Amino acid sequence: MAPKDKKMVLPLSVMGKQDVGRLLREVETLNEFLRQSAIRQSDNTVKMPRTSRFMDEIVQINELNPLVEADRKSLVDFLSTVKTKAPVLHMSFNADPSPLFTQKLMTWLRKEIHPQVLLQTGLQPNIGAGCVVRTDSKYFDFSMRHHFTEKRSVLIQKIKGEK
Amino acid sequence: MNSGQLFLILGSLAAATASFVWMALRTTVTPVKEADILQDSEHDVEHIFNNEFRELLRNRGRLLFEKIISENAMFLQQDLRLTTSQLNEYMKDEITKKLQEEFIKYEQSIADAKNLAVDSITKTQKIMEEQRQQMSQQLTEEITKEKARLMTNFEENMADIVNHYVLAAVGDQIDLNDQLEYILSDLETNKQAIIKDITDGA
Numbered sequence: 586m587a588p589k590d591k592k593m594v595l596p597l598s599v600m601g602k603q604d605v606g607r608l609l610r611e612v613e614t615l616n617e618f619l620r621q622s623a624i625r626q627s628d629n630t631v632k633m634p635r636t637s638r639f640m641d642e643i644v645q646i647n648e649l650n651p652l653v654e655a656d657r658k659s660l661v662d663f664l665s666t667v668k669t670k671a672p673v674l675h676m677s678f679n680a681d682p683s684p685l686f687t688q689k690l691m692t693w694l695r696k697e698i699h700p701q702v703l704l705q706t707g708l709q710p711n712i713g714a715g716c717v718v719r720t721d722s723k724y725f726d727f728s729m730r731h732h733f734t735e736k737r738s739v740l741i742q743k744i745k746g747e748k
Numbered sequence: 749m750n751s752g753q754l755f756l757i758l759g760s761l762a763a764a765t766a767s768f769v770w771m772a773l774r775t776t777v778t779p780v781k782e783a784d785i786l787q788d789s790e791h792d793v794e795h796i797f798n799n800e801f802r803e804l805l806r807n808r809g810r811l812l813f814e815k816i817i818s819e820n821a822m823f824l825q826q827d828l829r830l831t832t833s834q835l836n837e838y839m840k841d842e843i844t845k846k847l848q849e850e851f852i853k854y855e856q857s858i859a860d861a862k863n864l865a866v867d868s869i870t871k872t873q874k875i876m877e878e879q880r881q882q883m884s885q886q887l888t889e890e891i892t893k894e895k896a897r898l899m900t901n902f903e904e905n906m907a908d909i910v911n912h913y914v915l916a917a918v919g920d921q922i923d924l925n926d927q928l929e930y931i932l933s934d935l936e937t938n939k940q941a942i943i944k945d946i947t948d949g950a
Contacts, residue, residue, distance in 0.1 A: 672946040680924050693932055697939055699946055713915035714922045716931050718938075723945045727934035729919070733911040740910060741903045 592700075593663045596642035597691045600704045602668060608639050609664040616657055667701050674698070675719040677707035679728075 599605060618634055636644075636651070643649070649656040674694065682690070687706065694702050709717060712728035719725070733740070935942070 674942075674946075678924055678927075679919050682924055686925050686928060689928055690931070693935070697936070698942055702946070710919070711915065713919035714927050714930075715934065716927075718935070718942070720942065720945045722948075723941070725934075725938055725942070727931060727938075730911070730915055733914065737904075737907045737911070740907045744903050744906050744910075 593647045593659070595667065595695070595701055596639065596646050597688050597695070598642055599639050600687060600691060600706075602671075602673065602703055602705070604639060605664055605668045605671075605703065607637070608643065609661065609668060611637060611640050612651075612657055612661050612664065615651055616654075616661070619652070619654075619657075667703070671701040671703050672699050672720070673703045673705060675705045675707060677709040677712070677717040677719075679708075679710050679712050679714060681708060682706055 595605075599608065615634065615636070640651075643660070644651055647660070649660060651657060676690075687704070691704060694704065709728075712730045713733075715728040715732070717724070717726050717728055
């Protein structure tokens with residue numbers, strides 16, 4: 586059973602709302618399964634459903650026991666809260682990010698920005714390099730295209746031959 | 749009054765009466781005599797102015813008339829020639845004078861028209877020259893503006909072309925993992941703004 590004073594954390598592999606939703610459905614399925622098992626009682630040969638990698642990680646990180654109802658309930662509450670209230674960042678890159686890249690990025694984001702921040706990645710090949718970050722109300726362009734646009738006057742000066 | 753005087757008066761009256769009677773009678777007889785006189789006169793006239801004398805007078809009159817006619821014709825011819833000559837001279841002088849006056853007026857009119865035309869042409873040339881200068885100036889300004897605009901467009905387009913080329917050429921060559929440090933650096937720079945936005949939004 587998890588310590589009561591410890592705050593639950595999301596594993597780095599759980600990035601977006603879809604992952605959280607998938608986890609939530611999985612916990613609910615597990616709940617349902619255990620409830621039905623408790624009703625049956627006589628059948629001891631029932632096999633536990635196979636859990637996903639996300640489920641394994643979140644249970645391991647938060648020191649939860651899926652067979653304990655209180656842990657499952659706290660997990661459901663936590664995931665529901667994350668799903669509804671966690672901030673979401675949309676980041677676009679010029680190529681599909683690798684898992685290692687997203688892991689490093691999520692590590693930094695969870696550490697520096699918000700411990701429950703979720704990330705949704707996108708693809709914008711025309712930005713050249715860097716990334717574009719969009720929150721609910723702001724837009725941050727850290728791309729090479731934006732950098733070039735800002736430095737256009739320098740380029741025009743060079744084209745003109747000015748020093 | 750005595751009888752003598754009366755007698756005398758009566759005698760006078762009688763004498764007067766007799767005189768009247770006599771005069772009356774005498775007057776009655778005179779026309780006969782005048783007719784005779786007239787007849788006699790005619791006879792005398794016929795006798796003096798006979799046909800020969802009349803022919804003579806007629807010839808003389810004819811000659812005299814011809815002479816007078818001839819002289820008058822000559823005089824008339826001379827006068828006519830003189831008048832014609834004078835008239836010709838007068839007409840010549842008048843026509844010459846009128847023609848000279850008309851020529852002077854005509855020349856003056858031509859000179860005025862020429863001056864007017866020259867003035868008009870000069871003004872037109874001046875206006876055209878001013879308009880040409882204005883148009884030239886405007887054209888130069890427009891060309892300069894257009895040139896500057898084209899240069900600006902060219903430079904901006906060239907900048908876009910260079911940017912697009914660099915992005916296309918370099919973008920695929922830079923691995924995303926190599927960009928991580930750069931991305932985290934940008935995120936770190938704008939961390940507070942992102943946190944503030946997330947916090948306010950939440």
